Amino acid sequence: MITSRGIAVSPGIAIAEAVVLEPDASRVRKRLVAPAEVDRELQRFESALSASAEEVRALSVTTAETLGPELAKIFAFHAGMLADEHLLGQVRHSVRNDRVTADYAVYAVLSRLASTFSGHRDPYFRERVTDIQDLQRRILGKLHRPLDLGLAAITGPCILVARDLTPSQTATLDTAKVKGLVTDYGGRTSHTAILAHALGIPAIVGLEHATRDVNTGDTLVVDGKRGVLIVDPDAPELLAYREENDRDADREQKRGKLRDVQAVTRDGTPIELLANIEFASEIPGALDNGAEGVGLFRTEFLYLAAAEEPTEEGQLKGYRDAIRHLAGRPLTIRTLDLGADKLSGLAGVGEDDHERNPFLGCRSIRLSLQNLPMFKRQLRAILRASAEGPVRIMFPLISGVMELRQAKMVLNDVIEDLDDEGIAFDRSVEVGMMIEVPSVAIQARCFAEEVDFFSIGTNDLVQYTLAVDRCNERVAPLYSACHPAVLMLLKEVIRAADRTGIPVSLCGEMAGQPEYVMLLLGLGLRRFSMTPPAIPEVKQVLRAVSIEQCRRVAGKASRFDSDREVLNFVRDELSRVLPEVYSGRA
16 A cells, blocks of 8 residues: 655545556657748648637637636636747747748747746746647647547546646546546646646645556545545555545535525524635535635636736626625635745746745735735726625735735725726725734734734644644644644634624634534634535534533633644544544544
């Protein structure tokens, strides 16, 4: 049994035999052509280019119909490259001046570009290499050199293992056959990862050596929740995962019953359950799971899915779509939460600034405040959308009071501009902030006087409090949301919000984990925001407990010295409340 850990990009558990896709070893040979054949080669290229562009347009339409218009924007990068005269000019120049075949010119120019992108220090560029390879494969296919990775040969349920997949390949996967996806390369924001998540395929990327360690026919377990791949699991491990899969399936069947059941504790305390989303198209599914609104609309993919900074009108459309789907339910939009390391090539931001530690550098609200035109465009789009439904604005990664006040001043400037232009917006739009930095959690009372609401982002709060990068396999076990220091900060933030009379929610992964429900309720939390599939499970737990019972759990948990003691305790309490559900695998 081999166990390895990668980057979890799409939740769920898949158990099936592996199909390992061999890397595309096809290399186009350099072949010279006679001067009289140059025009014919150029015509072949133009025809292949036209056919490829039409195919990308069709794929974009299909993706929009099946996965939503936001995901279809991924292929705007492909369309842009197919219309890039500088890039196409290199191919034409190679055919004319070097007198090579159109096939070789396409292969050489795009291979060179892919190599340049792969060596770029910016992760955004490195993650676009598969897009370039996708286009290369597509154009060469139109030049009668099909480069098939064997996807068409898949006949039954399997887990796909590959060095990487292109966005086109991922978008067209047959989910009836492909039950899981594992790749050597890729990151959280790669287009392949985004599409796998949208398709609902459990997926792990960035495993580095999966294609080396796995053979076609091996039994695999893909744990998309924890980022764990198990090759040829032993009998106890396989049984445990099958039982967990069965429990997940049972919970899925109960969703319909829980959707319209009120989120209220056993003693009658109402709890608000909201959804975290990336795309407006996710909202119908979130409502099906029982979401009462959106507590976190991550706007980053509006930027990452495009080849350039999205326009004000483009952003406005995305926000309006979300408002229409929600039909009067609340929508909380978080302003851009990316670093300069992700946007340098996209928006002309920080192109010459190399940051050794981007997580402690120019990102989130810091990046927005240093790029005011971009920040104002987003705020204008959010405010204009607020005229059509309830919208709240949330600033990420605030670390000091002056930073928050500066962000509010920029917002007020935008409000004045809209007033001067006679553009409608909701004047009562609420303004809140994320609690993600220990300095803010410690000063929570001060910040509560400045905003309309808090939202605790435990993912970053834990990371910054414990000085642990949860994506670093060597220290990931030290990352723990139930560390006593983290619990102290949570308690302080919730208490400060209650004393000031502003609502507080928790939108980190902790909110969607059943073992923490009683603990968080006991600390005073009454608003949870989570990934939509987690809502029914959290609702099931909170309906089985009383607030007094939860206060006792939180009180005892607060007296433990280690995160392991806390975790074992809350899991034991959960198994006592719902033994028929939580007496198995932790």
